[in-house]
Amino acid sequence: xLSDQSLLPQLRRSVVLLLAVYLFIYPFAIVLVALxxxxxxxxxxxxxxxxLQGALMGVWLTVRYRWWGALAAxxxxxxxWAVEHIGATTGxxxxxxxxxxxxxxxxxxVVPLAIPFAWLLIVVAAVGVAExxxxxxxxxxxDRQLHPTRVLTAASFALLLDVTIEPFAVYINRYWVxxxxxxxxxxxxxASNFVAWWVTSLILSWVLLALRRxxxxxxHTPQHFMPWLPPVLYLTNLTMxxxxxxxRGQVLPALIGGLIMLVLAGDWLLPRLxxxxxxxxxxNP
Numbered sequence: 001x002l003s004d005q006s007l008l009p010q011l012r013r014s015v016v017l018l019l020a021v022y023l024f025i026y027p028f029a030i031v032l033v034a035l036x037x038x039x040x041x042x043x044x045x046x047x048x049x050x051x052l053q054g055a056l057m058g059v060w061l062t063v064r065y066r067w068w069g070a071l072a073a074x075x076x077x078x079x080x081w082a083v084e085h086i087g088a089t090t091g092x093x094x095x096x097x098x099x100x101x102x103x104x105x106x107x108x109x110v111v112p113l114a115i116p117f118a119w120l121l122i123v124v125a126a127v128g129v130a131e132x133x134x135x136x137x138x139x140x141x142x143d144r145q146l147h148p149t150r151v152l153t154a155a156s157f158a159l160l161l162d163v164t165i166e167p168f169a170v171y172i173n174r175y176w177v178x179x180x181x182x183x184x185x186x187x188x189x190x191a192s193n194f195v196a197w198w199v200t201s202l203i204l205s206w207v208l209l210a211l212r213r214x215x216x217x218x219x220h221t222p223q224h225f226m227p228w229l230p231p232v233l234y235l236t237n238l239t240m241x242x243x244x245x246x247x248r249g250q251v252l253p254a255l256i257g258g259l260i261m262l263v264l265a266g267d268w269l270l271p272r273l274x275x276x277x278x279x280x281x282x283x284n285p
Contacts (some may be wrong), residue, residue: 011063012225018056019229025049030240033172034247046173047103047114053233054117057124060229061208064222065143068215072208073120079207080119083200084111093196095189096179103175112175121233123204126158128230130205133267143216151205158201159194161234164241164257166193167250187250235264 029049032038038045058077061069087094088110103112130153167187169175184190215222238257246254 008063008066008223011059014059015056015063015226015229018052018059022049022052022056025052026236026240030243033240034244036248043102044104046175047112050114050118050121053237054114054120057121057230057233060226061124063225065212065215068211068218072211073124075207075211076120076123076204077116079204080123080200081107081111081116083196084115084119087196093192093199095184095192095196097176097193098179099176100174102173119200119204121237122158122161123154123201123208125230125234125237126161126201127154127205127208128227129157129234129264130154132231133264143212143222146206146209146213151202151209154205154209155198155202157234158205159198160256160260161238161241162194162197164238164245164253164260167253168241168245171250172244172248187253231264235261 025045029045032042033046054077058070058073061073063069065072083093085108086092088098091097099106099110099112099115103114106112127150130150134147134150134153163186166189170177170187170189178184178188178190184193186194212222238261242254242257242261245251245257
């Protein structure tokens with residue numbers, strides 16, 4: 001069994017190392033993509049960064065929830081790959097699209113390896129943001145309960161991130177293309193894509209939270225290890241999409257991302273401001 005005396009210390013160090021590598025690469029990635037200065041030989045770095053972040057979330061889940069976390073990460077990778085493979089080969093449920101050769105390698109020549117890791121990143125990060133929004137009293141999250149509100153909120157935050165991702169991925173990084181017969185209200189992207197994104201995120205969020213509940217019921221107390229990491233990765237990715245979209249003239253997704261950032265900043269700041277004002281009022285009657 002995975003225990004504190006065996007693999008856990010090594011996994012913790014792996015999380016710290018992966019995070020350090022990500023934080024080192026992150027500012028360079030923003031600047032190069034925003035200024036359209038990514039060298040030809042460096043096009044692989046976008047996929048590598050997605051794999052790095054997905055792996056970071058997978059190892060973090062394993063540290064937090066041991067084998068249940070590893071199982072959740074594995075299922076998210078497999079389910080998301082299956083949905084993407086079906087989508088890219090049949091046009092259902094997202095709409096008719098295909099991946100370009102920018103992201104390599106590709107699984108069975110269809111879905112880039114980076115895409116399931118991107119789903120793992122987004123789902124875990126969205127669940128972390130949802131729990132931060134819903135858990136206003138600051139108490140530890142009760143993993144024994146599977147609240148529908150938590151699943152719905154996580155899926156919605158995943159969808160909101162996709163709204164900022166799509167123009168970035170299609171028109172800037174050119175990770176995939178929509179076929180010419182598709183008509184979409186948002187940068188030519190069909191509405192079916194966003195519906196399918198929300199439903200897929202809903203399923204994957206439920207899988208993650210259900211396995212966390214199993215871990216809690218089996219008396220596997222979650223490791224209190226970097227609970228802030230998923231929201232931080234959500235915000236760093238959102239910031240990248242806002243900055244790059246704005247720099248490359250895609251104003252609407254940048255504005256949407258900026259509004260999400262304001263909501264999250266307000267959710268963090270307002271309770272602290274209210275507590276400070278209460279303390280001031282109590283000390284100055």
